[in-house]
Amino acid sequence: MPPAVAEAGLVGIEGLGVGSVRDWCALLKPRVVTLVVFTGAVGMLVAPGHLHPLLAAITVLCIAVGAGAAGAINMWYDRDIDAVMRRTASRPIPAGRIAPQEALSFGVLLAGASVVVLALATNLAAAAMLAVSILYYTIVYTAWLKRRTAQNIVIGGAAGAFPPLIGWLAVTGHLAPLPILLCAIVFFWTPPHFWALSLFAHADYARAGVPMLPVTAGARSTRRHVFFYTVLLGLLSLAPWWLGYAGRLYGITAAALAAVFLYHAVRVLADSQDTAGVSLTRDLPAKACFKYSISYLFILFTALAVDRLIG
């Protein structure tokens, strides 16, 4: 019995499409939403100008609901491959706790509501950007790229990079170089983050027929890609400081974070492996790199927000 069902006391009803409140929340991919909301909030914090605290809270809520809605639509579309991947088999739709059509309706309803409320609370530009990010994630990434190309994470990564732009637009109503830089940082952070994950979850992806880089190009090539993108990310993370959009606090933090990320990427590259490139250490360096990549983005964006607030 899936743990969520057991914990909710829902004995023996898996497969009946009667999900608990927890299942409906799980459809919104809360862990992914946390990072999205955080980068969106930082985009709002570093923007020049003032937004009423309630409108700022509504903006954060709309970004969270919009991202969650995209996650729900993604789970509806990917229910067939989720069912064969160990990591995702217990999700509410493949486990039969929520009916696919209900999940789709839930996602579409929340997506529409988040865009409309954001337009009412802030401006059309922010709402349009939220709509673009939802459509990009569901159509461009989920329906088009994910099952077709190993570059799915690179191009599709843009979907997760939109929140800083949405946050900035909510405050100012127009774009500027800094939010575009933040967007680029998240864009270049996504490949090493997901490829590190796919190095130790490639069997799942292979079983589901998802052409992740380790499946199509092999682990050795993926490790080189992780290293290459980490170098690019490190340089890009320093750009706000070089270009004068952030102060010394941010610059020093970004340099230190990039150095540690590079250390992890080198460990991934130098991991003991057999002739086929398969890790002999159960991909421990890749797991450490994946874990660190999450902290990297949180600390980097926090440093930028603090730097702008005290600077």
Next chain:
Amino acid sequence: MPEPLDHLTRAQTQSVTRARKARNYAILAVLVGVCGLFYALAIVKLGGH
């Protein structure tokens, strides 16, 4: 109206009923929240922000 649960065991029926009730309360909470949100939004917007 809830679907007939004749084919389920008593324990399953109780579980289904409990899940539906929890979901209905959650929907009620969301609806109240949305009403509050629109009210607060209107107040702030009418205040000139």
